[in-house]
Amino acid sequence: MLKDLLIYLPSYPRPVSRSALRRAIDFARRMEAHATCIVGETTVPPPVAFHPYGVDLETRLAERQREVHQTARSELAAFEEEASRVGLAHEGRIVKSAYGEEDDQLLAAARLHSLTVVPMPEDAEASADLVQTLVFEAGRPVLVLPEGGSETFSLDDVVVAWDGTRAAARAVADAMPLLERAAKVRIVTVGRDKPLPEHGSAHDLATHLRRNGIKATAQEEERGSRSVGGALDQAAGKADLMVMGAFGHSRIRDFFLGGATRHVLREPRRATLLSH
Structure with a gap:
């Protein structure tokens, strides 16, 4: 039974599209499941080449972090809007983590859900690494949803x-x-x-x-x-x-x-x- 699903949405280095989010939600709707959404708000890492850091770099990093925070809030709002639109039982939250350590909290949540849905932005190597970690460490299946295609989830073939x-x-x-x-x-x-x-x-x-x-x-x-x-x-x-x-x-x-x-x-x- 797949009645308790987890959906993960990254905010860094790039978010997923609204169409990919709708497909993930349509999958949960088809399963008649409850969907929990975790939006990852990752600390933007400083570029190694700029060490030691100056005031200008710190200012740019702070600006970039504010952008990531706003992206995370927008993604959570989009999830709640789309889930409510189709009458899906749901809850969502933003999880903050240091860059490279976002797996820990997500793994803990994945182990308590029937399946984790990961919409994958195009050319997102970080998402591929995250999927590998989930597959090996969560003990639960992972559903990868690539960008593009229909906004609905089909099981015709x-x-x-x-x-x-x-x-x-x-x-x-x-x-x-x-x-x-x-x-x-x-x-x-x-x-x-x-x-x-x-x-x-x-x-x-x-x-x-x-x-x-x-x-x-x-x-x-x-x-x-x-x-x-x-x-x-x-x-x-x-x-x-x-x-x-x-x-x-x-x-x-x-x-x-x-x-x-x-x-x-x-x-x-x-x-x-x-x-x-």
Whole structure:
């Protein structure tokens, strides 16, 4: 059940768009959930190149901090306005933190909610790092919502990235409330990536989901010269949602060599539910 959701909105280095916020709220509405919004108000870090700091730099930093504070207040007001407009049960607050330490309070909140929704501004490396921290440390799934596209959340076509691992199985279990609402579910495996166990194929998973009343089919995508993430992207096409286990290999390997999860976070093209 996804009845108690957390939505995170950054105010620094850039906020999310109103359309991305509306999509997050529409998701909560579809789940008939309560939504708690945390708006992060981060302390603006001084540029290292300007050390030692002069009065002029301190003045500019103070001005920038006031801008961040006003952005945070505007984002909270926008959340409350949009949530009230659709009749969503909600609450929201601004959380202040030092730069680089914003994860701690958010993690504490994420562990007390069914799922955390993270709308991602374009070219926001900080948001990608935050999602990785949430996936690994919160013990709850994370829904990434990239900028662009519709302001409504759809489940007409859902893709499950399946490789037979524990992380993939965890993602499927966490996504069951969404899969049950989906018009169709496609289980996609990428050929020649890694061998699947004898009884852990996409067809086996599709059978399991159908026994739970979910309209699921299985398909295999040949990797060829593409990365696993690229192959999954092409197989997903115009899917509304992708469900995938985060970092199926070791985290260290994925950090240095990349991987399907880092591909998704680097170039998010659709809503993606990540679990670990």
